[in-house]
Amino acid sequence: MIKFADRMDGMQASDIGDILKVTVRPEIISFAGGLPAPELFPVEDIKTAFNAVMAEAGTTALQYGQAEGWYHLREQIADRMEKRNGIKTDAEHVLITAGSQQGLDFCGKLFLNPGDVVLMESPSYLGAIDAFKAYQPNFVEVPTDDDGIIPEALDKILATTENVKLIYVIPDFQNPSGRTWPMQRRRDFMEVVNKYEVPVIEDNPYGELRFKGEFLPALKSMDTKGLILYFSTFSKILTPGFRLAWICANEAIMKKLVLITTAAVLQTSTLNMMVVSKYLDMFDVDKHVAEIRPVYKHRCELMINTMKETFPEEAKFTDPDGGLFTWVELPERINTKELAIKALDQLVAFVPGAGFFPNGGNTHCLRLNYSNSTDERLVEGVHRLAKVIKEAL
Amino acid sequence: MIKFADRMDGMQASDIGDILKVTVRPEIISFAGGLPAPELFPVEDIKTAFNAVMAEAGTTALQYGQAEGWYHLREQIADRMEKRNGIKTDAEHVLITAGSQQGLDFCGKLFLNPGDVVLMESPSYLGAIDAFKAYQPNFVEVPTDDDGIIPEALDKILATTENVKLIYVIPDFQNPSGRTWPMQRRRDFMEVVNKYEVPVIEDNPYGELRFKGEFLPALKSMDTKGLILYFSTFSKILTPGFRLAWICANEAIMKKLVLITTAAVLQTSTLNMMVVSKYLDMFDVDKHVAEIRPVYKHRCELMINTMKETFPEEAKFTDPDGGLFTWVELPERINTKELAIKALDQLVAFVPGAGFFPNGGNTHCLRLNYSNSTDERLVEGVHRLAKVIKEAL
Numbered sequence: 001m002i003k004f005a006d007r008m009d010g011m012q013a014s015d016i017g018d019i020l021k022v023t024v025r026p027e028i029i030s031f032a033g034g035l036p037a038p039e040l041f042p043v044e045d046i047k048t049a050f051n052a053v054m055a056e057a058g059t060t061a062l063q064y065g066q067a068e069g070w071y072h073l074r075e076q077i078a079d080r081m082e083k084r085n086g087i088k089t090d091a092e093h094v095l096i097t098a099g100s101q102q103g104l105d106f107c108g109k110l111f112l113n114p115g116d117v118v119l120m121e122s123p124s125y126l127g128a129i130d131a132f133k134a135y136q137p138n139f140v141e142v143p144t145d146d147d148g149i150i151p152e153a154l155d156k157i158l159a160t161t162e163n164v165k166l167i168y169v170i171p172d173f174q175n176p177s178g179r180t181w182p183m184q185r186r187r188d189f190m191e192v193v194n195k196y197e198v199p200v201i202e203d204n205p206y207g208e209l210r211f212k213g214e215f216l217p218a219l220k221s222m223d224t225k226g227l228i229l230y231f232s233t234f235s236k237i238l239t240p241g242f243r244l245a246w247i248c249a250n251e252a253i254m255k256k257l258v259l260i261t262t263a264a265v266l267q268t269s270t271l272n273m274m275v276v277s278k279y280l281d282m283f284d285v286d287k288h289v290a291e292i293r294p295v296y297k298h299r300c301e302l303m304i305n306t307m308k309e310t311f312p313e314e315a316k317f318t319d320p321d322g323g324l325f326t327w328v329e330l331p332e333r334i335n336t337k338e339l340a341i342k343a344l345d346q347l348v349a350f351v352p353g354a355g356f357f358p359n360g361g362n363t364h365c366l367r368l369n370y371s372n373s374t375d376e377r378l379v380e381g382v383h384r385l386a387k388v389i390k391e392a393l
Numbered sequence: 394m395i396k397f398a399d400r401m402d403g404m405q406a407s408d409i410g411d412i413l414k415v416t417v418r419p420e421i422i423s424f425a426g427g428l429p430a431p432e433l434f435p436v437e438d439i440k441t442a443f444n445a446v447m448a449e450a451g452t453t454a455l456q457y458g459q460a461e462g463w464y465h466l467r468e469q470i471a472d473r474m475e476k477r478n479g480i481k482t483d484a485e486h487v488l489i490t491a492g493s494q495q496g497l498d499f500c501g502k503l504f505l506n507p508g509d510v511v512l513m514e515s516p517s518y519l520g521a522i523d524a525f526k527a528y529q530p531n532f533v534e535v536p537t538d539d540d541g542i543i544p545e546a547l548d549k550i551l552a553t554t555e556n557v558k559l560i561y562v563i564p565d566f567q568n569p570s571g572r573t574w575p576m577q578r579r580r581d582f583m584e585v586v587n588k589y590e591v592p593v594i595e596d597n598p599y600g601e602l603r604f605k606g607e608f609l610p611a612l613k614s615m616d617t618k619g620l621i622l623y624f625s626t627f628s629k630i631l632t633p634g635f636r637l638a639w640i641c642a643n644e645a646i647m648k649k650l651v652l653i654t655t656a657a658v659l660q661t662s663t664l665n666m667m668v669v670s671k672y673l674d675m676f677d678v679d680k681h682v683a684e685i686r687p688v689y690k691h692r693c694e695l696m697i698n699t700m701k702e703t704f705p706e707e708a709k710f711t712d713p714d715g716g717l718f719t720w721v722e723l724p725e726r727i728n729t730k731e732l733a734i735k736a737l738d739q740l741v742a743f744v745p746g747a748g749f750f751p752n753g754g755n756t757h758c759l760r761l762n763y764s765n766s767t768d769e770r771l772v773e774g775v776h777r778l779a780k781v782i783k784e785a786l
Contacts, residue, residue, distance in 0.1 A: 013652060059434050064426070109398065
């Protein structure tokens, strides 16, 4: 008899998987995924970078390499974090991972015994919840307002909760809420974290996709005690197809993460690391990101404006300054899981909100993605959704 | 204070890491790693495949995809397993992983509670030991002879040991021993496994690299109860740089592995999967493997013959029919960890054997790799090593 490990009891297929599977049907207008716009991928430049790598160092690119990742790429990432996020660091403090999801899994492995506590914004990224669940923690949701985590609430939880091993936050254009923490909130958060000295994952996949307001420095740039593990990725500024992301962390954490990497995967693809490194050397990624931003800005505004025109007054939604998502709260009597099924009948898809709360509840919320639709489909999809919501009310 | 999880106590840096780091120095002749010969990588063909993918479906290749992997690649792998290994299966039973190491990590997660028992050949692949250690099992080493695991010994262990959750074996050109299980041994093993119904990982990275004797069917081809998880990889027949491998398993296991994949990494690189898939469509991988085999045969014979000429009589070593490694047993008074330091002084490197025994001991063995050296360096390295061994005796 095959017996699975106890941790598998907590790892169940979500309804979201079913929704995402259906959304590949072209007649369905999907606001469900978190896909970047493929028409913006710099396909020709990536081809050029790939062919340059193969011409200069094909056999190196196709061979095994180091667990930490391709050194030059780690240097480029360190430089870029200083320039874009105010983080003073170097290549030695950068670990390449095969997507940020892998970094989340590694951090679950690094920090969590069964029953340990993870703190998260409420709501938070459902992929992070899934990754940590494999390590059987208890989740405590930290109350949030329009400016992100409420520092006083965090302080109270840390003062009264045993075995808090990890805090997970997304201060920029949060997934799913689209909210961004203002500067003062970041400072106040760091003060609480420094008081209790708990490690924090600052997940920043979307930070560069700001299309309104001023860039804000990363929490990591204010980290005087080595508590912040800063996560970012090439998936949203370049393409997800490489599965390339990174963690920037202090030396003690880096050493452990390298052990975990070696045991779990040996290393990330040398080829992919060298191609992205070459792309960064040959092309201007800042210019590329500058081309993405106005497209996402336009799509976001089009979605929000169409929602303002068509959604009933009882529907509240966020108006993000960047990133990929807006978050909708409906009256509590509406169950968005049931609504999602009705929406699919009308050929429009979204992700019900409950999955973004590790402890469940909140069945009246939903997440919408605007980055991956044409204008026409955006407008049509919001109209369809408005109709479904109105009928449900 | 940052506190790591308990499992990290068992995950320590090995001496092997230090040895492998030194071996990048070009003056050191390294038999330490397990690298395929890069001069055999089909660089031009891979370039052609990549450029074809980018021309036909660049944006698809650079976008997110399915957790299970690129469907056409899974079909190609299923076809190939039937043709090469006698395994009747289909795409639905193939999961793409980012290297077999990732598959090992996933199986640790799937099967192992702390304190559960994993059975392995004695010795066994040290990367598998590392991967499973993260899940805090107890290891029981199953006695082996020149034909692999001894079925009677396995039966006795299974009859008397609680909580055996997983058996890990490499029947073809085992790492580190270079040994291969004959046909009868495979049948006897399956009989014992079927009696106790314990899941088995059959790890077969080297099976196609047979340069002597007849191909033998995989254990998976005799699996009537869905107990075998068959692992193989493109790392040795094509290149390791893609980090592409696969698991073939029954439906119940596949479903759980897909949940684990989603939570741990979302998916393997779409780009890499599509490029390898295109390579398989455009080029004849069997022809390519047929070109690798004689090179490895030559290098193996050159190493073994040079060892026969130069090694002292007390040194026993295996004469493999394929794969990448030979295994040396020295008199028990020789400590190969100390020997490795002396060898590095003479600019030759190997991996001490103790790391291949999950419960330690066996400090008198060592592993040699022959796939990644030129003739001249092979001969010179073995001469140096012979001298170091003689001095130690």
